[in-house]
Amino acid sequence: MSEELIWAPWRLPYVQGNKEQDLDGQPLQFLPGADKKCFLCQCVADADDRRRWVIDRTEHTLTVLNIFPYNNGHLLVSPLEHRGRIEDFDDAVQLALTRKISQMIRLLEKAIRAQGFNVGLNLGTVAGAGVPKHLHWHIVPRWNGDTNFMPSIAGIKVIPQSLEALWELLRAELAK
Numbered sequence: 001m002s003e004e005l006i007w008a009p010w011r012l013p014y015v016q017g018n019k020e021q022d023l024d025g026q027p028l029q030f031l032p033g034a035d036k037k038c039f040l041c042q043c044v045a046d047a048d049d050r051r052r053w054v055i056d057r058t059e060h061t062l063t064v065l066n067i068f069p070y071n072n073g074h075l076l077v078s079p080l081e082h083r084g085r086i087e088d089f090d091d092a093v094q095l096a097l098t099r100k101i102s103q104m105i106r107l108l109e110k111a112i113r114a115q116g117f118n119v120g121l122n123l124g125t126v127a128g129a130g131v132p133k134h135l136h137w138h139i140v141p142r143w144n145g146d147t148n149f150m151p152s153i154a155g156i157k158v159i160p161q162s163l164e165a166l167w168e169l170l171r172a173e174l175a176k
Helices: 009-016 039-045 091-112 149-154 163-175
Strands: 054-057 061-065 075-079 116-121 137-142
Touching (some): 039 061, 054 091, 061 091, 075 091
Antiparallel strands (some): 054 061, 075 137
């Protein structure tokens, strides 16, 4: 199969930006134990939710759009702290994460009419964790027929909604 190139201009700020500074050039205020190179730690430290694609933040959790989505509406739910094992968190944080995952599933059902979900956690690099030291769950919305001829024949996955439009929709729905 030949390699396809897809123009994705929304990724340029992510690739080029100084991720350890806010938009005014000020250093981000990282939590103790944070990894300044970790995009989740950067999201926690930066108050500019639109820039970081943050959908929701609470006392214990952060929910962000996956900028390399498997499907439209792909979210990441993580704790604020940079730790890579479930047992590294107390019961209050574990409960908050579970409740946040449930809330985000309901949000996606309502906002984009998702019909099902793949919810997963990759523990360790060999298990597929791209950020193995900052625990996070993937919530991937699914629809009947969302696997069609494009990925099968052409090796292309079509994401029908921009990150900007999805961010605005989910933030508006959460504000209700």
